[in-house]
Amino acid sequence: MFEPCRDVVCSFWSYLNQGPMTLTIFLHTLIVLPMIWIYFDEKKRLERGDIPNE
Amino acid sequence: MQGNKLYQSQELAIKYFTVAIILFGAQLLFGLVAAIQYLYPDFLFNTLDFSIARMLHINALVVWLLYAMIGAVYWLLPDEAGIEVVGIKLANIAFYILTAAVAVVVLVYLFVQVGPGKESTIWFITEGREYIEAPRWADIGIVAVVLVFLYNVYATVMRGRQTGILTVLMADLIALAGLYLAGMFYTDNIAVDQYWWWWVVHLWVEATWEVYVAAVGGYILIKTLNANRKVVEMWLWIEVAMMFGSGILGLGHHYFWIGTPEYWWEIGALFSALEPVPLIGLFVHVLYDWGKERGKGNEIKNVPAFAWLTVETFGNFLGAGVWGFMHTLPQINLYTHGTQWPAAHGHLAFYGAYVAIMISAMYIAVQGKAGLERLKMTKAGWWAISLISVGVLLMTVSLTVAAYTQTMVERGMHGATWEGYFAAQSNMWFLQGIGWRLVTGLAVIVGYGFLVYDLITCPKHQPVEEGETAAAAA
Amino acid sequence: MAQKVSVWTSNRFWRRSATWITGVASVLLILLTFDSMAQMKMGTAEDIAKKIDKRIPSPLVINYTIEYKLDPYRGHEIPIIGGEMQRKEGGIKSAYEKKEKFFGRDDYTEEEARALIHKGKLTIQAKNCMDCHTLLGNGAYYAPDLTKAWLDPTWETLAPAFNGKEYAMAAFLQDPPKMAMHERKMPNLGITEEEAKAVVAYLKFMSAIDTNGFPRNFGKIKGAVDARK
Ligand code: HEM
Ligand code: HEM
Ligand SMILES: [Fe+2]
Numbered sequence: 114m115f116e117p118c119r120d121v122v123c124s125f126w127s128y129l130n131q132g133p134m135t136l137t138i139f140l141h142t143l144i145v146l147p148m149i150w151i152y153f154d155e156k157k158r159l160e161r162g163d164i165p166n167e
Numbered sequence: 168m169q170g171n172k173l174y175q176s177q178e179l180a181i182k183y184f185t186v187a188i189i190l191f192g193a194q195l196l197f198g199l200v201a202a203i204q205y206l207y208p209d210f211l212f213n214t215l216d217f218s219i220a221r222m223l224h225i226n227a228l229v230v231w232l233l234y235a236m237i238g239a240v241y242w243l244l245p246d247e248a249g250i251e252v253v254g255i256k257l258a259n260i261a262f263y264i265l266t267a268a269v270a271v272v273v274l275v276y277l278f279v280q281v282g283p284g285k286e287s288t289i290w291f292i293t294e295g296r297e298y299i300e301a302p303r304w305a306d307i308g309i310v311a312v313v314l315v316f317l318y319n320v321y322a323t324v325m326r327g328r329q330t331g332i333l334t335v336l337m338a339d340l341i342a343l344a345g346l347y348l349a350g351m352f353y354t355d356n357i358a359v360d361q362y363w364w365w366w367v368v369h370l371w372v373e374a375t376w377e378v379y380v381a382a383v384g385g386y387i388l389i390k391t392l393n394a395n396r397k398v399v400e401m402w403l404w405i406e407v408a409m410m411f412g413s414g415i416l417g418l419g420h421h422y423f424w425i426g427t428p429e430y431w432w433e434i435g436a437l438f439s440a441l442e443p444v445p446l447i448g449l450f451v452h453v454l455y456d457w458g459k460e461r462g463k464g465n466e467i468k469n470v471p472a473f474a475w476l477t478v479e480t481f482g483n484f485l486g487a488g489v490w491g492f493m494h495t496l497p498q499i500n501l502y503t504h505g506t507q508w509p510a511a512h513g514h515l516a517f518y519g520a521y522v523a524i525m526i527s528a529m530y531i532a533v534q535g536k537a538g539l540e541r542l543k544m545t546k547a548g549w550w551a552i553s554l555i556s557v558g559v560l561l562m563t564v565s566l567t568v569a570a571y572t573q574t575m576v577e578r579g580m581h582g583a584t585w586e587g588y589f590a591a592q593s594n595m596w597f598l599q600g601i602g603w604r605l606v607t608g609l610a611v612i613v614g615y616g617f618l619v620y621d622l623i624t625c626p627k628h629q630p631v632e633e634g635e636t637a638a639a640a641a
Numbered sequence: 642m643a644q645k646v647s648v649w650t651s652n653r654f655w656r657r658s659a660t661w662i663t664g665v666a667s668v669l670l671i672l673l674t675f676d677s678m679a680q681m682k683m684g685t686a687e688d689i690a691k692k693i694d695k696r697i698p699s700p701l702v703i704n705y706t707i708e709y710k711l712d713p714y715r716g717h718e719i720p721i722i723g724g725e726m727q728r729k730e731g732g733i734k735s736a737y738e739k740k741e742k743f744f745g746r747d748d749y750t751e752e753e754a755r756a757l758i759h760k761g762k763l764t765i766q767a768k769n770c771m772d773c774h775t776l777l778g779n780g781a782y783y784a785p786d787l788t789k790a791w792l793d794p795t796w797e798t799l800a801p802a803f804n805g806k807e808y809a810m811a812a813f814l815q816d817p818p819k820m821a822m823h824e825r826k827m828p829n830l831g832i833t834e835e836e837a838k839a840v841v842a843y844l845k846f847m848s849a850i851d852t853n854g855f856p857r858n859f860g861k862i863k864g865a866v867d868a869r870k
Binding site for chain 1: 646648654658666669676679694695714730
Binding site: 282286362364407425430431578580588592 | 655669761769775776783840847857861
């Protein structure tokens with residue numbers, strides 16, 4: 114199931130590195146997911162109309 | 168043709184642009200020397216060796232782009248903020264100090280060239296690290312001047328109007344300046360050395376400079392097309408998100424083989440693979456705005472500036488996006504790393520992403536200085552943009568042929584040894600690629616001549632159309 | 642509820658997203674940098690004594706033989722310092738045992754070795770080596786890559802005439818045009834004897850850096866034939 118790390122030194126990041134995509138999918142998710150929250154937060158504010166026109 | 172009343176800051180911008188365009192000439196000249204040496208190694212051997220010519224070529228490139236970048240900010244800052252730049256006297260002094268320092272550094276490069284293997288050489292002659300060879304004393308001077316520049320920008324925006332373009336620029340410039348510090352120390356550990364060296368080189372050209380270009384490109388769109396500011400600024404934020412989102416961790420594509428942990432393979436490959444996305448965005452944005460304004464029957468107010476901006480978006484996408492992507496995955500990079508590949512990519516990327524937009528900004532200044540409502544393209548202007556753009560594109564193609572050959576022969580077939588290196592260098596395909604680079608380089612240099620001529624004279628040589636003369640006569 | 646709104650075209654939404662994304666990417670880069678820096682610290686005499694592999698080994702490696710071999714465990718070539726031994730997990734690793742004379746000695750102390758590579762690195766920068774050559778693949782492309790120059794077969798052929806390849810390399814560096822092998826010559830950069838020795842030490846040390854298998858197949862393929870000359 115898990116790919117053993119074969120680097121000189123194995124750190125947290127090397128363990129996340131389970132093949133060609135896992136580590137970056139993890140990092141991309143970390144970056145992109147909270148944008149969903151930002152989206153709904155903005156939507157709420159826009160609907161309330163409490164955003165000054167820029 | 169009467170002159171226009173400019174802000175003092177814009178007068179300063181013109182000084183920055185002037186030095187920039189002169190250094191651009193120097194860049195091309197030293198590039199020519201280096202290109203000749205590839206074919207005729209005895210050319211200027213022991214006088215101006217390849218290492219010195221190349222160092223001057225790429226240092227002049229970086230320095231003139233920085234000059235032009237600072238110049239463009241001094242140009243747009245009072246315009247955007249609506250007030251004269253705060254601390255303009257200091258800014259003028261800083262300009263002369265910087266220019267004097269650059270002159271001294273260049274003279275030392277040219278006439279001292281190398282030093283003994285001691286700390287004093289690093290401090291006073293050369294740091295010997297590609298692109299940032301400037302000796303330590305000059306580094307410190309550059310930091311001081313940049314602090315003045317940042318003070319100008321921040322103080323002005325605080326007092327004036329704070330637009331979205333200025334907000335992005337403020338955040339970006341501080342990161343850009345801060346990153347330079349990462350290249351200002353010495354270590355015996357060459358892996359650590361290169362790790363931080365890439366913080367300057369990559370995080371400049373693939374993050375902070377790209378965002379700078381997005382911001383200044385937005386300003387140019389507003390100036391040339393009257394593009395809607397709200398839309399421009401929305402695009403700008405999207406581009407910032409995508410450029411920093413991919414470019415910051417995309418740094419990993421330089422951490423495949425320099426003694427860094429293996430996890431960078433994955434991070435570098437997949438983040439940098441996304442770097443072309445915002446570049447497509449930039450390109451689409453400009454074409455979209457162009458189409459929209461044309462549809463409304465609006466004329467372009469500064470045709471050369473707009474043409475150069477179009478070259479920028481296309482060249483950026485092609486040179487950085489496509490040519491960058493071609494060698495960014497580690498499986499490929501294992502064989503292309505350290506061949507003519509990065510050179511091919513470097514030419515089109517630097518040209519497309521930065522040279523073109525700085526020339527565009529210069530045309531905005533030319534128009535502003537002349538006080539013309541509209542600036543049209545002259546014949547010389549067309550020659551300049553065509554010769555330089557086609558020249559650099561074909562140069563890149565030639566270098567790519569050489570690069571393929573080198574990758575295949577030296578890396579693939581000969582296992583990367585000294586012997587393999589020279590086997591590739593003497594291969595016919597390689598040699599002809601390098602030969603065409605010289606030819607296309609000469610075309611670029613002729614184009615440069617037209618460019619300088621046009622920047623100086625285009626307001627006086629505006630083509631007059633039939634209708635206009637009649638209107639003027641009436 | 643209120644009016645229909647478009648978040649996708651809201652500047653605020655994109656500004657907040659841009660700020661967030663930039664912030665997280667920067668924090669991640671900083672965390673990764675801490676991890677990498679820890680792994681990239683230069684090794685020590687103690688590491689060598691305990692046979693602990695370091696990505697950037699102790700400069701003491703100049704006392705040992707260095708080879709570049711395929712390690713089936715790592716899946717690519719790795720530097721083998723002082724002979725090879727079996728890994729517990731299968732594959733091979735450095736044994737740090739087999740010594741080799743370097744300018745007549747194989748007992749450099751850690752201080753001496755560090756001083757040598759310090760001088761070597763300074764010289765490499767002071768002479769702008771990187772503006773013709775690549776080191777670890779970075780630099781200019783006018784001359785061969787130096788990452789594994791110490792292991793280049795060319796030096797093996799020159800070694801006998803100089804009583805050892807380190808002497809051959811040092812002689813070359815002090816007057817490259819005299820020993821030029823191709824039309825494209827390396828210029829005389831005024832490298833002194835002391836500097837030359839230090840640079841060779843640096844090259845030997847650099848060839849022992851673990852570069853994740855770059856360059857591939859180094860020195861393995863002999864007598865390859867070009868498709869067309
Ligand atoms: C305007 C943006 C860019 C500029 C000006 C630029 C310029 C350069 C230059 C000059 C180098 C060579 C560095 C050296 O001398 O060693 C380089 C290397 C590289 N660039 Fe870019 N680049 C840009 C964007 C990109 C993008 C978007 C990608 C990927 C999609 C990319 C991928 C690479 C890779 C993989 C290398 C490393 C080559 C190697 O050392 O093996 N670049 N870039
Ligand atoms: C706008 C024009 C140009 C730009 C932006 C530019 C940019 C660059 C850059 C970034 C590099 C470093 C490449 C790398 O390390 O990967 C470079 C190297 C070089 N350039 Fe240019 N250049 C331009 C024009 C020219 C011209 C006109 C010539 C020749 C006539 C030329 C000849 C060279 C040579 C010979 C090298 C050295 C490559 C090597 O190390 O092998 N360049 N240039
Ligand atoms: Fe990069």
